[in-house]
Amino acid sequence: MTSDAAPASRTTGDTAQPGQPGRPGDTAQRSLEHWSEAGRAEMEAFYALATEDYHQLALAADWPATLGAVAHDGWRLLDVACGSGKFPTALTTYTDIADLPELAYDLLDPSTFSIAEARAQLRPPFRAAEEFAITLQALPTDTEPYDVVWATHALYALRPDELGDAAARFVAALRPGGLGLVAQATARSHYLAFYDAFRAGVRDETPYTSAEQVRDALESAGARVRTQVITYTSGTADRSVAEGFLQRCAFDDTTSLEEMEAAPVLGDYLAGCRDASGAYSFDHEVMLLWL
Numbered sequence: 349m350t351s352d353a354a355p356a357s358r359t360t361g362d363t364a365q366p367g368q369p370g371r372p373g374d375t376a377q378r379s380l381e382h383w384s385e386a387g388r389a390e391m392e393a394f395y396a397l398a399t400e401d402y403h404q405l406a407l408a409a410d411w412p413a414t415l416g417a418v419a420h421d422g423w424r425l426l427d428v429a430c431g432s433g434k435f436p437t438a439l440t441t442y443t444d445i446a447d448l449p450e451l452a453y454d455l456l457d458p459s460t461f462s463i464a465e466a467r468a469q470l471r472p473p474f475r476a477a478e479e480f481a482i483t484l485q486a487l488p489t490d491t492e493p494y495d496v497v498w499a500t501h502a503l504y505a506l507r508p509d510e511l512g513d514a515a516a517r518f519v520a521a522l523r524p525g526g527l528g529l530v531a532q533a534t535a536r537s538h539y540l541a542f543y544d545a546f547r548a549g550v551r552d553e554t555p556y557t558s559a560e561q562v563r564d565a566l567e568s569a570g571a572r573v574r575t576q577v578i579t580y581t582s583g584t585a586d587r588s589v590a591e592g593f594l595q596r597c598a599f600d601d602t603t604s605l606e607e608m609e610a611a612p613v614l615g616d617y618l619a620g621c622r623d624a625s626g627a628y629s630f631d632h633e634v635m636l637l638w639l
């Protein structure tokens with residue numbers, strides 16, 4: 349997208365409306381409400397554990413070589429669903445990429461709160477550039493293609509019935525020979541398994557989108573996808589840390605850990621995540637979908 353094409357889609361509030369109006373049980377709408385200044389404490393509680401997701405992505409590839417293969421003067425990157433910038437932060441913290449040519453880093457997210465948070469995190473070789481306060485599925489198809497497009501732990505709240513459109517936009521935004529990456533948890537990984545149990549035991553909501561669904565949608569959109577799977581655990585013996593993490597996993601800071609543990613279905617799932625001492629450990633299986 350050129351900067352000229354963006355203003356019609358931009359918004360000025362903390363959050364933008366998604367393609368369709370919100371409705372009860374609409375996970376996409378609740379995601380947008382929680383990626384806001386009002387959701388900051390909940391977000392920070394989540395990242396007490398979830399920062400590990402980005403550490404693991406930083407370990408999963410030889411990033412200087414992977415990015416170096418597509419680097420050139422004037423290269424451009426689009427971060428889809430940039431959130432609060434944990435992935436670029438992990439790359440600049442744990443990998444040795446500072447000597448790459450300066451990379452113009454465009455931020456796309458329907459939440460202007462997220463864009464501002466991510467922008468503040470960028471360090472060399474990343475240079476904050478354009479901002480697009482829109483959903484991926486609203487990205488114009490005539491966007492000027494990027495050298496790098498990535499979306500890391502980003503597309504869970506994307507409605508399954510809008511995934512085909514979103515995948516087509518993602519593929520179209522990448523120049524031939526460029527580097528594309530979606531990192532997303534699989535259907536059996538904690539984020540998806542937890543939310544399925546929450547939906548069954550606490551409140552029905554639109555399901556999260558899984559890595560398998562994203563992979564199929566990218567292939568249907570014409571992409572050749574190479575799949576890499578990583579597994580790891582994250583955990584804590586501190587119940588308040590576990591509560592904060594789990595509440596954000598469901599975008600629900602009103603249901604206590606005790607209530608979750610007592611809920612049908614969800615209680616069984618959580619019992620399987622606890623050891624004899626009561627400490628929590630969550631199993632993650634994440635697909636890296638390389639284009």
Ligand SMILES: C[S@@+](CC[C@H](N)C(=O)[O-])C[C@H]1O[C@@H](n2cnc3c(N)ncnc32)[C@H](O)[C@@H]1O
Nearest residue numbers: 383429430431432433434435459462483484500
């Ligand atoms: C968990 S964060 C992504 C984390 C991020 N990749 C990072 O490095 O920290 C999820 C983000 O997805 C955004 N989001 C939700 N639905 C979206 C959609 N349909 N298109 C683009 N972004 C979306 C949310 O507003 C939120 O900022």
